[in-house]
Amino acid sequence: MITIKVPATLGDFGPGVASIGIALDRYLTLEVISANDVWLVEHNLGETIPTDATNYIVAVAQNLYPNITPHRIRVTSDIPLRQGLGSSTAALLAAIELANQLGELDLDDYTKLTLAARTEGQPANVTAALLGGVTVSYLEAGNVFASGVVAPAYQAVIYLPEYQREVATHRPEQFSQAAAMATAAAGNMLLAAWQNQQVVLAGQLLETAGLDTARQAEVPELAKIRQASHALEVYGTVLAGAGPAIVTLVAPDKVNDLLDVLAYLALPGKFEVVDIANTGMSVN
DSSP, X not given: OEEEEEEEEEEXXXXXXXXXXXXXXXXXXXXXXXXXXXXXXXXXXXXXSOSSTTSHHHHHHHHHOTTOOOEEEEEEEOSOTTSSSSHHHHHHHHHHHHHHHHTTOOOOHHHHHHHHHHHHTOOHHHHHHHHOSEEEEEEETTEEEEEEOOOOOOEEEEEEESSOOSSOOOOOSOOOHXXXXXXXXXXXXXXXXXXXXXXXXXXXXXXXXXTOHHHHHTXXXXXXXXXXXXXXXXXXXXXXXTSSOEEEEEOGGGHHHHHHHHHTTOOSEEEEEEEBOSSOOEEO
């Protein structure tokens, strides 16, 4: 039996727009059980997700390798759906790896990364999910440039509201030169602050709105969580992608104090503490 595991990811946030990604210790797991006459997908993803050849993972795998033999597979995931934590990225990479394994395509990591980044239109989540840890990447003319990044020891305190993302505000196609330059500069400074273990500075830079002003306005809990965390001098709360999940990157020794403060907000939803996943997609 083949087992494919892909981590959740935080990507496309603040000054790290479409570039910086962080792998999180929550996973989509795909198990290839046996060859079958038709595709059969067992999963825990809800009644609206297909269980046959129209399942997204199967459809992507067949598109990559049309002659793939149908199989019975099992998909389980503890990545929250439609919250901005990379559930669709995990499914995409699992599909590419499914085709790679069953089709014996012998794809290298760069090819997998390129296929997935081109499909998503940006490489931030894909790179983190494939490589693990904290990553930075750049998609230009269909080519991907990617690297791991040195960052402080963080845990992620994740707020999951009771609602899921339905329709998120999309970024406009064009931005002012001033906004683009300011976001790029903040992203560069964030990487430098991480490199030099300047945790407070890095946290303040993480909260740079960048090009996400409209998205952040859709999630009023973001300002409340930032205000509460700042009372503890904890900085680094971001909207996860298009949201609505909110993630605070925090030193492990401050997690419990932060949770105590956040409890007073009585926000509808729940908080979870999640480790950074130091390794990316795995195949066993």
